[in-house]
Structures are given as C-alpha cells and as structure tokens.
Amino acid sequence: MVPQNPILLIMAPMPDSFRLGDLILPQDGAGPVAFNRAKFPGIEAIEAVLAGLSFTLTYHRAEEARQFSSEGKWDPIFYSPPKQPLPAIGITLSDHIISAKHDSTVNKTLLQLARIIGEALEAKSVVWQPAKLHIGFEYFTEATSQYSDGGPFPVLVQIAISESAEGIFQTSGLSYFSGQEMRLSAPSDYPPNQVIKRLVRIAHDIASNGKIDTPIEAEGFVPGEMLSLTPSSDLAFVDIAIAASSPRQLH
Template sequence: MRALAQDDTRFSISLDTSEDDGEESGWLELLANGMTFDLVGLAPQPAIEVPETVHSFGIGPDRDITQYQALTITPGPHLAAGGAMFPVVRTLATIAAYLSELDGVEAIAWHPARALSDADYFRRSVLRWIEGGAFPGLGLAALVPTSDGGLQSEGLSLFTGQELRLSPDVANDRAEGSKIALRLLNWLVEHGRITESYGFTGPSGETLRLEPVENLGIVEVWRGSH
C-alpha cells in the first residue's frame, strides 16, 4: 500500500496509524479528490470475511471465493452524512479500482449491488467510466429477473435514489432487454433522479417510456410513448 501510494499521484495515504506507536494497526486513511476514506482489514487485524454476494462478473466457476480475505474501504467520518453523494461514491469506486492493481487482489465486492467482480474486470470497467465511458452497469449494479418476466436493477439507487425496472414486454428477449437496461443505467447515472415521464429511444430505435414510481423508488420502463 505504501509503495503504491508513493508511486501513484491519484491517491495518497493521509494517515498511517502505525507511525503513532511503531506498531502496525491494520488501518490506513486514504486521500483522493480532497476526500478521505478508511481502509481496514490489514494485518495484524483479524481477516475480514468476504461479504455475501449474489452476482459475479468475470469470476470463473473454478474460483473458490471462500478462500479470500477482505479489506474494506469506507468513506471517512467527515463524509458520514454524505456517504451516498455521487462524488463520494464515484471516488470510492475509483480508489477500489486503483487498489485492484496490488499483487494478490483477486476480486472487488461492491456491496450495494451484492456483486463480486474479477479485479481486472472491475478496474478496466470503472476506469473507463471515470475517463468518460459508459457506467459499469454490471459491476457497480446488476440486473435481476423479476417474477413476471421483467428485469430490475440492483445497486442503481446508490447513484440516483431509484432502481430501474423493465416491464415484461421490454425484457421478453433477455439479451435485448439487458442491452436496453444497460443503456438506461448509463443515462440515469448521467442525469440523476427523474421526477417526470421521459421518452427514450432504445438501441434498436424503439420508443420507450420511463415513468418514475416515487413511492417505490423505481423507474418503470414501458414500450411506446404513451
């Protein structure tokens, strides 16, 4: 960690508690974009168990994640009230992408989406987003089939306060529905919470209608403009 921070201009170690008493504490404070984040779980602290995950991206079936140990990054105390603010969450994802370059880092767990991504997959998708590319809808969010044949996002609400739900008529072709959902996830992250209906052109030129359902914190997607 110290070597990476010393060679990297993207973040720094703003507080190294081992300097206080000459003993390793297992905790560092990291600084990026003027914000601080706590990294815990380093030796000699007891190993942190990998959190429960439901979705996996870039993780092969032969990977035994039960053998992993986890480090946890959280916004610092001064960010507690704004931990879900977009700049904080974006910087948190970016730091995780930077740290995935360390030897021995196998995967990144993104708790709000209950997603576990291969370290290289996570790094590439997040850094592309930071550099102006599409939002990593499979990694910082996930897509879940609904009981009626639709498709719903998991994890988007951290960025916009709303989840996305595609009606069955939009998601009946699962591959096409996923393509539509990923495009909409990117658009919603760019535009933020919506409070009124929008017309949207899908990837195949189809007309879609986005309708916020405020009491559920969901944006419904239907075919047609009415």
C-alpha cells in the same frame, strides 16, 4: 467512528501476519495516495486520501470476509469465487463526502483507489456491496479505467440486473446513486439482451442525472419504439414499459 460494513472490498491473498499499517503502495509517500496511519489508533483502520478526498480503509480476515462473498449471496461477474475465502481490504467514504456518493468525481476516485490498492496486492476480485456483486479484478479494472477516462458509467460493475418470473427486469444498487431502482418490461418478442441493453442505458442516465420524479413518455432506441417511465408514489422505483410498433429493427 470506524465503519463495520464497507461499501467496497478488495479480495486479495494476504498472509495471516498482514496488518493494515503494513500496506505499501507504489511510490508510497510520494504517489497519488496519502495515508494517515495515526487517525484510528489501536484499530485496524487507516485513512487514505486521493485527489483531496478521504476514505477509510479497514482490514477483514478471511473468515470475516466470508460473509461478503459467500456463494449464493453475491452475483459473480467474470469471476469464480475460490473454495476458501480470501481476506479483504474494505473502503468506505469518509463522513465529509458520504452525501456526495452519487457525484461522478467521488465515485471515480473511489474506484481509482480500489484499483491502486488492488494492483499493489495482486487482488483477485472486488465485492461491491450496494449491488451484491462479486467482480473479477481484471474486469473491474478494465471497466472502471474506461469510466475514469471519460467512458460510460460502469453499470455492470456497480448495478445488478435480474429478471423475475413475470419477465420484468429489475435493478439492484442503482438506489445507491439515485435513491431509486428500476423495473422494466418489454414486448415478449424482445430478446433479453436487447432489454438489458436498454436498461443499462437508462440506468446510466438515472445514476448520472438523478431519479425520475414525474411520469415521462419518450422515444426509444429504434424508430417506432416508445418508453413510458412512471415513478412510484414514494419514488423508490420507476417502472419502465417499452412499446413498439411493427415491424422494427433491433440493434
């Protein structure tokens, strides 16, 4: 079955006459990506295989792609969406790897495929649906390339962070990897950038190692700081409280 709601979309200027079967990548046929153009006959979809993993590519014309990038629905990251929507190529994990979507190899390969296709099409942005993020392609390439080369998990590309009126910071999209989102509260005198720094570090750990299923008390990131991690009864959330003794130094 061809997916109707891809997890990642590459927004790029493509002519009205474009067809997915026309997609050509550098060294097509001899490069790292292999296409099976016959898997979905009569449907605007093809199979792409990279590093032994298969993905489904779908084509979405500009009006159809509008729903994926409409203003107010998605958080723009290093990108100002154009007034007129661009068409998009969507990527979805195939059935045989969907259960391993949290695996770093699967995730890195997905992001690598997006970079390869995006570079070939001179893409402007990428939409990451699990976190409702609309990311400038240049930043997407930089952050995910570092990740592929052994760098940190690209939290700001794949996990959204918002702050509620009560001063609680919450993630969206972390559940794609772990089945769990985070809610984090900190002392009122903590600068927001320091709260987010800690949230990013913890989100990286959960995305890489799995959900928190038992209450945990742990040392924080500076002397005198303690973290209390309490999962909800259904494990859908983990509430994290930061407590600190004074004085302290925040880095």
